[in-house]
Amino acid sequence: MESTTAAFRENAAKALGDSKLRDALSKLTDGFPARRREAIARLPEFDALRDAARDIKDHVLANLDFYLEAFEARVIEAGGTVHWCRTAAEARTAILRICKTAGAKTVTKGKSMIGEEIAINEHLEEHGIEPVETDLGEYIIQLRNEPPSHIIAPAIHLSKEQVADTFREKHRHLSPGRSLDEPRALLDEARGELRRKFIGADVGLTGANMLIAETGSIVLVTNEGNADLTYALPRVHIVIASLEKIVPTLEDATTILRVLARSATGQEMSVYTTFCTGPKRQDDLDGPDEFHVVLLDNGRTKMLGGEFHEMLRCIRCGACLNHCPVYKAIGGHAYGWVYSGPMGAVLIPNLIGLEETGDLPNASTLCGKCEAVCPVRIPLPRMLRTWRQRQFEQKMNSPAARAGIRAWAFLARRWWLYRMLTGPVIAVLGRLGRARGRFRYLPLAGGWTKLRDFPAPEGGTFVAQWHKARRREGRT
Amino acid sequence: MTAREEILGAVRSALAGTKRRDAIPRGDSERARRRLDHHRANLIPARGRLGAKARLDLFIREAEKVDATLARVSSAAGVPREVARYLAKNNLPMTLKVAPGDPDLFIPWTKQTLLSVEEGPADGADPTSVSRAFAGVAETGTLVLLSGPESPTTLNFLPPTHIIIVSAAEIVGDYEEVWARLRKEKTGTDGRFMPRAVNWITGPSRTADIEQTLLLGAHGPQRLHIVIVDEETPSP
Numbered sequence: 215m216e217s218t219t220a221a222f223r224e225n226a227a228k229a230l231g232d233s234k235l236r237d238a239l240s241k242l243t244d245g246f247p248a249r250r251r252e253a254i255a256r257l258p259e260f261d262a263l264r265d266a267a268r269d270i271k272d273h274v275l276a277n278l279d280f281y282l283e284a285f286e287a288r289v290i291e292a293g294g295t296v297h298w299c300r301t302a303a304e305a306r307t308a309i310l311r312i313c314k315t316a317g318a319k320t321v322t323k324g325k326s327m328i329g330e331e332i333a334i335n336e337h338l339e340e341h342g343i344e345p346v347e348t349d350l351g352e353y354i355i356q357l358r359n360e361p362p363s364h365i366i367a368p369a370i371h372l373s374k375e376q377v378a379d380t381f382r383e384k385h386r387h388l389s390p391g392r393s394l395d396e397p398r399a400l401l402d403e404a405r406g407e408l409r410r411k412f413i414g415a416d417v418g419l420t421g422a423n424m425l426i427a428e429t430g431s432i433v434l435v436t437n438e439g440n441a442d443l444t445y446a447l448p449r450v451h452i453v454i455a456s457l458e459k460i461v462p463t464l465e466d467a468t469t470i471l472r473v474l475a476r477s478a479t480g481q482e483m484s485v486y487t488t489f490c491t492g493p494k495r496q497d498d499l500d501g502p503d504e505f506h507v508v509l510l511d512n513g514r515t516k517m518l519g520g521e522f523h524e525m526l527r528c529i530r531c532g533a534c535l536n537h538c539p540v541y542k543a544i545g546g547h548a549y550g551w552v553y554s555g556p557m558g559a560v561l562i563p564n565l566i567g568l569e570e571t572g573d574l575p576n577a578s579t580l581c582g583k584c585e586a587v588c589p590v591r592i593p594l595p596r597m598l599r600t601w602r603q604r605q606f607e608q609k610m611n612s613p614a615a616r617a618g619i620r621a622w623a624f625l626a627r628r629w630w631l632y633r634m635l636t637g638p639v640i641a642v643l644g645r646l647g648r649a650r651g652r653f654r655y656l657p658l659a660g661g662w663t664k665l666r667d668f669p670a671p672e673g674g675t676f677v678a679q680w681h682k683a684r685r686r687e688g689r690t
Numbered sequence: 691m692t693a694r695e696e697i698l699g700a701v702r703s704a705l706a707g708t709k710r711r712d713a714i715p716r717g718d719s720e721r722a723r724r725r726l727d728h729h730r731a732n733l734i735p736a737r738g739r740l741g742a743k744a745r746l747d748l749f750i751r752e753a754e755k756v757d758a759t760l761a762r763v764s765s766a767a768g769v770p771r772e773v774a775r776y777l778a779k780n781n782l783p784m785t786l787k788v789a790p791g792d793p794d795l796f797i798p799w800t801k802q803t804l805l806s807v808e809e810g811p812a813d814g815a816d817p818t819s820v821s822r823a824f825a826g827v828a829e830t831g832t833l834v835l836l837s838g839p840e841s842p843t844t845l846n847f848l849p850p851t852h853i854i855i856v857s858a859a860e861i862v863g864d865y866e867e868v869w870a871r872l873r874k875e876k877t878g879t880d881g882r883f884m885p886r887a888v889n890w891i892t893g894p895s896r897t898a899d900i901e902q903t904l905l906l907g908a909h910g911p912q913r914l915h916i917v918i919v920d921e922e923t924p925s926p
Binding site: 238241242245257258259262263266270272273275276277278279280281282283284291292298299300304348349350351354367368369370372373374377397398400401405408409412413427428429431437438439440442443445446447457462463464465466468469471472479481482483484485486487488489490491492493494495497498499500501509511515516518519520521523 | 692694696697700701704707709710713714715717718721722731737755810830832838842848865866890898899901905908910
């Protein structure tokens with residue numbers, strides 16, 4: 215997918231002015247985090263399970279070569295094929311080759327972020343094969359030719375009226391007078407359209423939530439059941455997954471499943487969790503004749519062992535998006551590429567390069583909520599700071615910003631000078647702002663005061679107040 | 691060099707050359723091998739660790755919470771009657787596609803003359819399917835189904851109404867017990883035990899993709915009815 219991340223600042227400004235988007239995002243703010251809290255309150259072991267999930271992923275990453283080879287061996291024993299791909303282009307080529315060999319005209323798809331990452335839909339279309347997204351949200355955005363705006367709720371940015379308009383425009387063969395006022399009617403229409411596609415598809419393409427080294431199984435988690443119809447009906451099942459999706463055993467996968475749905479949607483368990491192992495067996499009455507796993511690197515081995523190593527623990531639950539004040543304000547599209555939210559801000563520069571990502575690493579208040587809710591405890595704020603540091607080291611930010619940071623660093627390293635300067639400034643500002651309690655305009659802070667007031671300081675610097683309080687307690 | 695060799699080489703050199711030795715655990719392929727062989731359970735929540743009766747109650751409560759309906763019958767002979775009752779109550783056609791013959795659990799479908807019963811995989815036109823679970827998991831009200839000649843996967847997803855039969859004796863506390871039983875009962879001479887598909891099903895299909903409005907019956911079944919057979923029956 216083409217990235218617009220370099221224009222992050224403009225994207226974000228546009229998103230902030232979009233009232234429809236704001237309504238849609240406020241529903242998300244109310245929904246997912248509240249349900250997550252309820253689910254966690256019911257499971258006293260939740261935090262200990264997060265530790266266990268983190269340890270599993272750490273162990274896998276430290277032994278990734280061993281587990282990849284073990285997984286491959288089990289897939290082959292089960293009658294499947296593994297295709298190793300270094301880049302998005304190699305993965306596209308491998309998938310197209312399998313589709314062509316199968317004589318495919320239609321490919322049904324389960325929702326896959328890796329599929330978005332390698333832009334497989336466009337590639338198949340260019341070669342005369344019709345890709346059909348089957349997750350309801352993905353289906354809607356495919357009709358609208360938009361990227362997903364959330365990793366687990368791709369159409370979160372749309373209202374039901376917008377979906378209805380899209381269906382009227384794209385489903386021309388249906389009666390124009392039909393009612394599409396309610397979400398139920400929209401769902402029923404999509405279900406009907408997709409049923410025909412499911413039955414007629416030649417190849418089913420899914421992602422994988424996990425790959426299990428012990429058995430060569432791939433794990434699919436959905437609520438709709440679309441992934442299951444995607445692998446069970448066509449003759450060929452292709453799985454596309456990146457290297458870090460490996461877990462050692464069924465027991466390890468189970469531990470991760472216990473934190474996945476609770477973190478994502480606040481469900482105790484998603485409706486359908488499926489473990490697929492190889493193609494149709496001799497006496498099976500249904501199932502695919504061929505089973506292919508496309509194993510993709512696309513930048514993962516570069517993250518291994520480095521500053522962003524822990525990012526490879528990510529299980530793509532979306533909790534960091536749901537709890538991020540920045541994501542909640544601007545939504546997913548402003549991030550400009552496949553991923554969004556805090557995990558996106560860390561991952562995007564890793565996958566498309568820091569020079570392509572503009573102000574993205576700065577799109578965070580570093581409030582720490584993302585790390586606090588992460589089921590595998592990824593230190594996201596630390597990684598965002600690492601990107602900021604690299605931007606500075608590589609002279610990627612503006613001269614004014616660099617001068618500001620340098621001046622700040624100079625002062626911050628000399629506490630006596632810092633206090634000498636801030637003390638009087640605070641005193642003057644406090645006196646000037648006493649009447650209103652805030653400033654409409656401040657020199658050097660125009661970027662702030664253009665959109666909001668600046669609060670006037672009340673009663674000296676933090677250090678001064680601290681000392682005063684200590685003296686009051688009689689401890690100095 | 692092939693892509694495979696290059697990727698594995700990149701993994702090895704990244705791990706060996708890491709500058710973060712303190713933060714990143716060292717690889718140990720012996721330990722990893724033992725982990726695969728022993729497949730030890732990690733932390734299991736206490737929720738499912740209950741006596742038989744409390745466990746069954748928990749299973750029912752959890753399944754109801756995710757919008758499944760449940761009924762209990764005393765023996766397999768009572769299943770057709772319960773199915774007919776359920777279909778009539780919900781005003782559904784008396785037509786069933788059922789899993790083809792389960793040698794261990796004989797369900798006398800012909801005794802219910804109201805029902806029209808056909809065996810085989812689902813074809814997209816069946817209004818209701820009946821399949822047999824390998825196990826139930828009390829922890830979350832989840833059913834575990836295995837693909838195989840007596841249990842086609844399509845029955846679980848294509849028809850809008852899905853009825854699953856589970857024996858009370860096969861309802862366990864947690865998922866780990868299911869894996870242990872699967873290894874014990876299904877391991878073949880080649881050491882493999884996983885069927886082509888293991889389906890965990892927790893309630894009927896749903897989506898909240900349109901304005902976060904929860905709707906049942908997205909692509910899979912809109913109704914999930916669970917019939918618990920109390921009498922001790924051997925597993926499929």
